Amino acid sequence: MVQDALGDEVGERLPGGNVGGAWRVGDTVRRTTGPWSPAVHAMLRHLERAGLRCAPRFLGIDALGREALTYLPGQVVDVDSEQLTDAQLTDLAAWTRELHVALVGFDHPGPWRFPGPKAPITLGHNDIAPYNVCFDGDRLTGVFDWDLAGPTTPLLELGHLAWNGVPLYRERPDDEVVRRLRLIAGAYGGVDAREVLHACLERTRLAIDGITAAVAAGDPGMNNLAATTGEPEPTRRRRAALQRRVPRLLRLLDESV
Incomplete structure (x- = not known):
């Protein structure tokens, strides 16, 4: 109304x-x-x-x-020139756990904009990333843009955070990637960094499929995304690059246990 x-x-x-x-x-x-x-x-x-x-x-x-x-005040990290600090990444992963705990017992039939996986086990934000959050120093002060909220799994949420927050979409030193994957898993709790890495591949596949379907269906917002960024092609290329690195990263994660 x-x-x-x-x-x-x-x-x-x-x-x-x-x-x-x-x-x-x-x-x-x-x-x-x-x-x-x-x-x-x-x-x-x-x-x-x-x-x-x-x-x-x-x-x-x-x-x-x-x-x-x-309005949620705070500083947004510029993903083109900066990356989340370790403390920011840790607080955001801990907040993700708080979100899922807060959503226990809540359900809604939708419709949801993001269809999610075939077997969701929770509701979530579905786009937890540096461009949708703000900080006061290392302290999280806001999480916005909830349009993609809906069915998901904890690991898919963390996989998306890892994609954008480690970040896995960009070439970074292997030791840094392994350390920051462990930060995410440790701050959330009850998950393994290797699971987060695998979930990143699944979440990016869902993103590619979801954007493609939404553009075909005439979703104005997704059409705008495709027109301004070329998505989902950039994600498809970066995902392929990550897939080539995954065996090496898994070996390093095993060695550092």
Whole structure:
């Protein structure tokens, strides 16, 4: 339902947003909605009740038909020129565990924008990555862009974080990759770094398939992503490069146990 109290000011366009984009109005962020939005809003309401840190609160729908969320202040790491510090990566992986714990007992039929795997075992964010989070120094202060929230598994969430946060999509020294995979697994708890590495390959495959299907179905946001970044071709090439490195990385992970 439209809440006129939220106003109809267009606001200041925020940077980023290859899929949809967002506007800041005062202490709120306004974003366009889609068929998946009611499910996402229900999830955010549940997380607010659960007291999860760093998640935005859903405030309603403004007079322009956009969702209104609380603005999350902090610094976004520029993935083109920087990478998460070890402490930032650790806090983000620990937050991922907190998210999954907070979602225990919550369910929703959807529809969800990201269909997820064939056998999901939890709901999650599905796009936990440096471009969707902000920090105050090494402390996580916000996780935004929940449009892809929906069915997933803990390892797929961690695989996506590893892809973007280690980062595995980019060539990095092997010892650094092994160490940061272990940071993710240790901070989340109950998983092995080798499992996270394998899950990264599965999660990137799902991303490639999902983007391809969404573009074919005419999803405006995914069409914009394809037009501005060329996806999913860059992910397909980088995934192939990672596949060639996996046997070596697995040997190093075994040796460092």
